[in-house]
Amino acid sequence: MPTPTWRPLAVEDAQAAADLLNAMEAVDGIGENYTAEDTRQELVDPYADLERGSLAAFDGDAMIGYVKIRFKPSADEVHRVFLDGGVHPAHRRRGIGTRLVEAGVAAAKVLHELHHPGLRLAVDVHRPEHIAGLAELMRSQGFEPVRYFRRMEHPLGDVAPVEARIEPWSAGTDEDFRRVRNAAFEDAWGAVPMPADMWRNKIVNQTFRPEVSFLHRDATGIPVGLLVTMSWDADTEATGIRDAHFMIVGTLREHRKRGVATALLAHALRTAAERGYDRAVLVVDSASPTGASGVFEKAGFAPKTQYVRWAREA
Secondary structure, three states, rough: OOOEEEEEHHHHHHHHOOOHHHHHHHHOOOOOOOOOOHHHHHOOOOOHHHHHHHHEHHHHEEEEEEEEEOOOOOOOOOEOOOOOEEEEEHHHOOHHHHHHHHHHHHHHHHHHHOOOOOEEEEEEEEEOOOOOOOOOOOEHOOEEEEEEEEEEEEOOOOOOOOOEEEEEEOOOOHHHHHHHHHOOOOOOOOOOOOOOOHHHHHHHOOEOOOOOOOHHHHHHHEEEEEEEOOOOOHHHHHOOOOEEEEEEEEEHHHOOOOOOHHHHHHHHHHHHHHOOOOOEEEEOOOOOOOHHHHHHHHOEEEEEEEEHHHHHHO
């Protein structure tokens, strides 16, 4: 086996990155498929410094492994940096993953000092727990599990209509959506406010589904909750199942336990079914103080896959 070549990621690597991630999906089965457009969106993330915060391994023109760091635009006490990466199944257990994680932690320290010096640094990895060899790699690099998340699914069918002041996303309400998201997640573990550039990159992109994304207003017209839906065409092509991913479901703290999230979920489930989606999917923090898991279970969602948040203070 030839020795890999190593260099930072570049935007021009979008297709090679998609090919790698799809090869990983074929073995790991985590439900994530990619097009080059999807991976390019991640590579142009304004909070991913590719030159200082990424490394990729290549066998010829084929990408066989990568690591990418995403720093936070703001932090309070602890700056939680995300480390994302993977190794092609045919090239695993050859030390590539270890080198990538070591490089990622080193890059996290560099970016931390640039953006949030003086705060504590934690490096986070968020992956499904069933991936073979992942736990061993994480523990060998000083990471420990600190949080658990669950992917939940809801097959779509008939859902009763709901009476509420709910409206779909529009360009005119986009800023309301962002503001409500930021306020609703002020007490969420690890969450930080999303500035406008992050919102555009991570939410209002080619996977965003505005027709199944909703804002809930109270009787006075003030927005108090939101639900944002995204969908990946690559997943539909690979599986034949058209998923509506409820990526953000949030309610302002002072309006919780008043049926806001329940109404949003019912409205979104009904709309997704009417628009030909086969299933609704979401991921929830198992320890969320809002009781979100219970709300989703009552709405008919069932747990399927568990994710582990691994962390290391650096």
